[in-house]
Amino acid sequence: MHATVSQSTVSGSVAAPPSKSYTHRAIFAGAYGGETEIHRPLVSADTRASMRAVEAFGAQVEQEDDSLTVSGFGDKPAVPADVIDCANSGTTIRLAMGVAGLVDGATVLTGDESLRSRPQGPMLDAIDQLGGHAWSTRGTDQAPIVVEGWADGGTVRIPGDVSSQFITSLLMAGARTDSGIEIALRSALKSGPYVDITIDVLAAFGVAVERTDVGFVVPGKQEYETPADGYTVPGDFSAASYLLAAGAVAGGEVTVEGLFPGPQGDSAIVEILERMGADIDWDEANGRATVSQSALSGITVDVGDTPDLLPTIAVLGAIAGGTTTIENCEHVRYKETDRVAAMAESLERMGVTVTEERDTLTIHGGESELTGATLDGRGDHRIVMSLTVAGLVADGETRISDAEDVAVSFPAFFDVLDQLGADLATE
Numbered sequence: 001m002h003a004t005v006s007q008s009t010v011s012g013s014v015a016a017p018p019s020k021s022y023t024h025r026a027i028f029a030g031a032y033g034g035e036t037e038i039h040r041p042l043v044s045a046d047t048r049a050s051m052r053a054v055e056a057f058g059a060q061v062e063q064e065d066d067s068l069t070v071s072g073f074g075d076k077p078a079v080p081a082d083v084i085d086c087a088n089s090g091t092t093i094r095l096a097m098g099v100a101g102l103v104d105g106a107t108v109l110t111g112d113e114s115l116r117s118r119p120q121g122p123m124l125d126a127i128d129q130l131g132g133h134a135w136s137t138r139g140t141d142q143a144p145i146v147v148e149g150w151a152d153g154g155t156v157r158i159p160g161d162v163s164s165q166f167i168t169s170l171l172m173a174g175a176r177t178d179s180g181i182e183i184a185l186r187s188a189l190k191s192g193p194y195v196d197i198t199i200d201v202l203a204a205f206g207v208a209v210e211r212t213d214v215g216f217v218v219p220g221k222q223e224y225e226t227p228a229d230g231y232t233v234p235g236d237f238s239a240a241s242y243l244l245a246a247g248a249v250a251g252g253e254v255t256v257e258g259l260f261p262g263p264q265g266d267s268a269i270v271e272i273l274e275r276m277g278a279d280i281d282w283d284e285a286n287g288r289a290t291v292s293q294s295a296l297s298g299i300t301v302d303v304g305d306t307p308d309l310l311p312t313i314a315v316l317g318a319i320a321g322g323t324t325t326i327e328n329c330e331h332v333r334y335k336e337t338d339r340v341a342a343m344a345e346s347l348e349r350m351g352v353t354v355t356e357e358r359d360t361l362t363i364h365g366g367e368s369e370l371t372g373a374t375l376d377g378r379g380d381h382r383i384v385m386s387l388t389v390a391g392l393v394a395d396g397e398t399r400i401s402d403a404e405d406v407a408v409s410f411p412a413f414f415d416v417l418d419q420l421g422a423d424l425a426t427e
């Protein structure tokens with residue numbers, strides 16, 4: 001499916017979709033626990049992959065109107081009857097590898113072509129350190145992955161700069177081991193706020209995690225306790241970043257509801273827009289951010305904690321006057337596609353001058369108007385959504401392939417933009 005976007009003004013009030021990261025964690029926490037009702041979950045391709053994964057280990061997931069009921073797999077996850085297909089979802093395969101470590105038997109995990117290109121080596125190594133055995137069928141540190149359980153716990157030394165999802169996985173599974181897991185980071189942690197989200201969800205399920213000088217410790221033999229009123233998923237700042245960016249470059253006035261302060265690192269989008277000179281007001285108490293169009297100027301942003309914002313910031317930088325420097329972005333190359341290269345290539349096609357280095361993306365914005373172009377969505381939801389925002393201000397039509405991939409994290413993306421008045425079509 002292609003999306004075709006033309007210059008237009010967006011205005012109105014919309015709800016942020018529910019958080020993908022919180023929904024994944026609530027599904028896995030529910031599976032480790034008894035019976036949990038998850039209110040206002042994100043139901044998308046990625047979170048469906050997590051639902052299928054926990055079901056493969058013996059949990060059950062029922063979907064009703066705006067909730068999910070997860071019945072846990074009991075004391076031990078079952079040996080899956082089949083290969084687990086994690087589709088496009090890095091979070092799913094990594095959290096499922098932790099569960100697989102507790103299985104008394106072998107689990108095989110795979111995914112789509114994109115997921116099978118992403119690095120899993122540190123988690124394979126971690127499982128080996130814990131006395132289990134995990135390997136890549138191709139010997140490439142990529143899926144397909146086979147995991148044989150360890151069941152016990154222990155100490156793990158693991159790099160912090162490949163994916164925080166390994167840490168999340170070890171913390172969630174470690175609580176159910178006998179002796180717990182002590183994690184020593186071999187390099188500084190990137191995407192750190194995602195571990196904060198994990199600790200937040202674990203606390204809601206009564207599971208304790210301690211921070212240490214070198215990493216984290218999760219004591220073993222902990223029970224996941226069902227939160228008394230179920231678990232309510234907050235709004236998603238990563239998804240909201242496209243709507244806020246749209247308001248800042250193509251408003252009108254756009255209000256996004258459901259954005260409350262909390263551990264999501266991507267709430268930094270509000271401060272980033274402010275620093276660029278956007279007219280934005282975040283009413284934190286009421287969870288409402290309102291932004292209208294104003295002239296933006298380039299800034300320097302470190303995305304070590306906020307990799308998913310890179311495509312949004314790159315588009316803002318292309319429209320802003322002056323230079324925007326996105327630093328500390330090497331880990332953003334390990335996502336659904338190499339997002340640093342994808343944004344450099346797409347913005348260049350729109351007439352923007354970009355300098356790409358391994359760990360830095362520099363955008364020389366405001367040199368000329370963005371020009372509409374035919375762009376490759378690269379099968380990556382965040383590339384598609386951010387380029388759609390660029391299309392709202394480009395001169396002439398912007399045509400983006402793989403538009404259907406917004407289903408991964410924000411299935412209603414095009415409907416919401418349409419509701420805000422964007423001139424776009426999908427076919």
Ligand SMILES: O=C(O)C1=C[C@@H](OP(=O)(O)O)[C@@H](O)[C@H](O)C1
Binds near residue numbers: 021165
């Ligand atoms: O744990 C999570 O929910 C996520 C962690 C981040 O990945 P990395 O930790 O691999 O950077 C982020 O990019 C991803 O979209 C979601």
Ligand SMILES: C=C(OP(=O)(O)O)C(=O)O
Binds near residue numbers: 382
């Ligand atoms: C990288 C992402 O997710 P995951 O790692 O779960 O595939 C994302 O949503 O941008």
